[in-house]
Amino acid sequence: MIRAAILPAVGSPLEIADIELPEPGPGQVRIRLAAAGVCHSDLSLSNGTMRVPVPAVLGHEGAGTVLSVGEGVTHVAPGDAVVLNWAPSCGTCHPCSLGEIWLCANALTGAANVHAVTEDGTELHPGLNVGAFAEETVVAAGCVLPAPDGVPLTDAALLGCAVLTGWGAIHHSARVRQGESVAVFGVGGVGLATLQAARIAGASTIVAVDVSPEKEALARAAGATEYVVASENTAREIRKLTGGHGADVAVECVGRAVTIRTAWDSTRRGGRTTVVGIGGKDQQVSFHALELFHWGRTLSGCVYGNSDPAKDLPVLAEHIRAGRLDLSTLVTERITLDGIPGAFDNMIAGKGGRALVVF
Numbered sequence: 001m002i003r004a005a006i007l008p009a010v011g012s013p014l015e016i017a018d019i020e021l022p023e024p025g026p027g028q029v030r031i032r033l034a035a036a037g038v039c040h041s042d043l044s045l046s047n048g049t050m051r052v053p054v055p056a057v058l059g060h061e062g063a064g065t066v067l068s069v070g071e072g073v074t075h076v077a078p079g080d081a082v083v084l085n086w087a088p089s090c091g092t093c094h095p096c097s098l099g100e101i102w103l104c105a106n107a108l109t110g111a112a113n114v115h116a117v118t119e120d121g122t123e124l125h126p127g128l129n130v131g132a133f134a135e136e137t138v139v140a141a142g143c144v145l146p147a148p149d150g151v152p153l154t155d156a157a158l159l160g161c162a163v164l165t166g167w168g169a170i171h172h173s174a175r176v177r178q179g180e181s182v183a184v185f186g187v188g189g190v191g192l193a194t195l196q197a198a199r200i201a202g203a204s205t206i207v208a209v210d211v212s213p214e215k216e217a218l219a220r221a222a223g224a225t226e227y228v229v230a231s232e233n234t235a236r237e238i239r240k241l242t243g244g245h246g247a248d249v250a251v252e253c254v255g256r257a258v259t260i261r262t263a264w265d266s267t268r269r270g271g272r273t274t275v276v277g278i279g280g281k282d283q284q285v286s287f288h289a290l291e292l293f294h295w296g297r298t299l300s301g302c303v304y305g306n307s308d309p310a311k312d313l314p315v316l317a318e319h320i321r322a323g324r325l326d327l328s329t330l331v332t333e334r335i336t337l338d339g340i341p342g343a344f345d346n347m348i349a350g351k352g353g354r355a356l357v358v359f
């Protein structure tokens with residue numbers, strides 16, 4: 001039996017319970033978790049903004065050590081340090097055939113599988129494929145990537161969601177060029193990773209925007225050169241900070257209509273806005289036809305940073321080893337499994353960066 005944080009039903013609080021995992025079958029890997037980040041998507045799954053089969057073991061951003069492997073698994077072996085990837089790609093669907101593996105149509109087909117059982121025999125699903133809020137997990141081989149050498153697993157845990165997403169928003173989606181100005185909306189785990197990615201890209205002015213004045217030091221440590229407390233004047237303030245014309249790039253890490261609209265308004269004529277935040281269907285963003293023409297701006301969605309994790313992880317590892325990317329500054333709280341509900345409360349209240357479950 002191992003301990004895990006379980007979502008019993010949509011809208012219910014998480015419960016800590018003992019679960020029984022199967023031995024890894026063909027093409028599967030069993031892992032002992034070292035650490036798992038608490039991502040806003042875990043909250044979105046628990047409140048029903050995003051849906052997966054329940055009851056489920058949540059947690060999708062983690063790193064650990066391989067305990068055993070099933071038949072046919074050759075890319076990792078027992079004892080290897082690994083990073084979890086919640087969006088494995090099938091390699092054969094239409095997006096995969098185009099190289100857009102982050103849009104793989106089959107990425108979440110494993111969500112309906114039985115992942116584990118509780119003591120009373122209740123069958124549990126694997127949340128976003130990996131069930132990382134548990135001392136151990138069994139996942140498909142495609143969800144396992146070798147961890148970069150020289151990076152502590154407590155840092156590497158963040159690579160699998162927040163860092164790939166923030167990195168990809170800047171480098172793959174918005175394609176920030178040296179000297180461009182960037183505004184980042186929402187200073188949580190992904191926002192902080194996005195700020196660091198913008199700094200690495202050589203952005204000139206980097207504006208962090210958040211509703212909380214308390215995140216300024218955190219944002220500046222991650223690369224922000226300016227800090228704006230969100231208000232109805234945010235777009236005007238950003239224009240003032242960027243020579244009067246607006247930011248070249250805005251990255252929205254909140255997923256709310258008003259923030260998406262403000263991010264778009266904050267960019268220059270021809271500017272690019274990348275939306276990383278995940279909102280609900282009630283968040284309607286509107287534009288009138290003439291402004292779309294006049295401003296010539298781009299608005300893009302962004303899934304998992306438009307990243308190929310197997311290609312991006314070695315690049316990120318180089319930046320980490322060179323000291324350009326500092327993952328420890330993203331973590332504002334280290335907790336145990338029992339601390340996850342409190343971490344959800346902090347996210348709802350807009351407090352802190354990443355909470356990290358350390359096993």
Ligand SMILES: [Zn+2]
Nearest residue numbers: 039041161162
């Ligand atoms: Zn996530």
Ligand SMILES: [Zn+2]
Nearest residue numbers: 090093096104
């Ligand atoms: Zn695919």
